[in-house]
Amino acid sequence: MGCTALVLATTALATGTAQAHGRDTARQTLARGDGWASATTGTTGGAAAERVFTVTTWAGFKAALAEAGTAPRIIKVRGTLDADGADCSDFAADGYDFARYLADYDPAVWGYDTDLEAEKATAGTQEYLRDRSAAAQAKAVKAAVPANTTIIGVGRGAGITGGSLQINGVDNVIVRGLTLESPLDCFPQWDPTDGDTGNWNSEYDAAVVYNATHVWLDHNTFTDGDHPDSTLPAYYGRLYQQHDGELDVVKGADHVTASWNVFEDHDKTLMIGNSDGAGATDEGKLRVTLHHNLFRNLVERAPRVRFGQVDAYNNSYVANGDFGYAFGIGFRSQLVAEKNAFTLPRGIGAGTVLHRWNDSPVTAEGNLVNGVPTDLVAAYNAANPAAPLSSGAGWKPVLRTQVDPARVVTRVVARGAGAQQLR
Numbered sequence: 186m187g188c189t190a191l192v193l194a195t196t197a198l199a200t201g202t203a204q205a206h207g208r209d210t211a212r213q214t215l216a217r218g219d220g221w222a223s224a225t226t227g228t229t230g231g232a233a234a235e236r237v238f239t240v241t242t243w244a245g246f247k248a249a250l251a252e253a254g255t256a257p258r259i260i261k262v263r264g265t266l267d268a269d270g271a272d273c274s275d276f277a278a279d280g281y282d283f284a285r286y287l288a289d290y291d292p293a294v295w296g297y298d299t300d301l302e303a304e305k306a307t308a309g310t311q312e313y314l315r316d317r318s319a320a321a322q323a324k325a326v327k328a329a330v331p332a333n334t335t336i337i338g339v340g341r342g343a344g345i346t347g348g349s350l351q352i353n354g355v356d357n358v359i360v361r362g363l364t365l366e367s368p369l370d371c372f373p374q375w376d377p378t379d380g381d382t383g384n385w386n387s388e389y390d391a392a393v394v395y396n397a398t399h400v401w402l403d404h405n406t407f408t409d410g411d412h413p414d415s416t417l418p419a420y421y422g423r424l425y426q427q428h429d430g431e432l433d434v435v436k437g438a439d440h441v442t443a444s445w446n447v448f449e450d451h452d453k454t455l456m457i458g459n460s461d462g463a464g465a466t467d468e469g470k471l472r473v474t475l476h477h478n479l480f481r482n483l484v485e486r487a488p489r490v491r492f493g494q495v496d497a498y499n500n501s502y503v504a505n506g507d508f509g510y511a512f513g514i515g516f517r518s519q520l521v522a523e524k525n526a527f528t529l530p531r532g533i534g535a536g537t538v539l540h541r542w543n544d545s546p547v548t549a550e551g552n553l554v555n556g557v558p559t560d561l562v563a564a565y566n567a568a569n570p571a572a573p574l575s576s577g578a579g580w581k582p583v584l585r586t587q588v589d590p591a592r593v594v595t596r597v598v599a600r601g602a603g604a605q606q607l608r
Contacts, residue, residue, distance in 0.1 A: 220474025
């Protein structure tokens with residue numbers, strides 16, 4: 186299945202580990218001291234690989250990932266891999282009918298007090314059939330990334346459309362130089378109990394780091410591409426949300442660096458820690474560094490943080506009128522946000538940059554809002570006197586390499602971030 190599109194080239198094992206700025210980008214490793222992913226054993230991905238794959242189709246890509254063993258591997262992506270090329274009807278279970286789904290669970294009939302979990306377990310119901318349809322799509326669009334792997338785009342236009350990279354339960358992964366267009370969920374679930382008037386909830390992040398360690402995501406572009414939320418319909422008076430996140434770091438993940446990426450045109454963008462009740466899994470983990478990323482035309486979660494010691498420095502935030510917040514201060518989060526630059530449109534004040542989900546202390550120093558040095562905690566507290574935030578995350582980042590003055594961040598990041606800027 187697509188194996189003819191999988192080219193396996195055996196190369197001589199490199200003598201010594203490539204440096205982070207060596208000439209062969211496929212064998213570059215994360216530089217020492219470059220964020221949390223450089224801690225302890227560091228992140229080398231497939232730098233020492235004897236197995237090098239060049240793939241041009243989604244089937245070929247999944248075949249390269251599925252090759253047995255955990256020996257280092259490099260997977261070079263050439264061109265755009267279409268993960269969801271099939272029509273949504275190709276995933277639909279026999280008997281699933283969206284019009285009937287809408288009729289069966291219309292709040293005027295079903296109400297808002299009962300979720301659909303019992304329906305999901307009852308054969309023949311539309312929710313049961315929706316769930317089976319969703320499982321078929323998940324099998325098609327999810328790709329499990331093994332340990333000791335580098336995935337890298339080569340040439341112009343390298344990327345994945347509609348796929349979900351699952352970096353789950355493994356160590357030592359590098360993803361670089363890809364344009365990752367968010368999957369479009371064909372079968373969102375209606376939850377009438379989500380909020381006062383229900384919500385549509387979708388699956389599939391463009392990439393998810395789940396119980397994995399030492400992951401470096403660098404010079405990628407995360408985007409909704411041709412299907413931004415503005416193009417999606419509404420049902421029951423709520424947006425028919427077919428997107429989840431662009432990147433999630435959750436459920437015991439640790440030692441992650443995301444650098445020089447573009448995150449654009451999305452709502453719930455980047456979540457670090459997915460549950461207030463996950464302390465047994467997440468306490469002492471979710472250590473993530475975000476630097477020199479461009480967050481453009483987003484609504485929220487850039488990132489939202491629970492538990493983790495997150496270091497966000499030298500990022501550029503360019504907002505439009507849909508902007509809700511950048512940093513979500515969640516349960517037991519320990520966010521340090523320093524020397525970032527925010528460009529906000531008229532009518533949106535600096536008090537919106539932070540959002541308080543829980544009263545966890547945050548360090549926010551040296552940041553600029555529209556070119557003006559701004560104490561983000563003070564700005565938030567002035568706008569929200571009834572639910573203030575406190576300063577001081579309780580730790581000081583030391584794993585940093587290049588730190589730029591905030592005044593040059595907008596220019597430097599615009600010039601260097603994204604899949605096409607990897608050299």
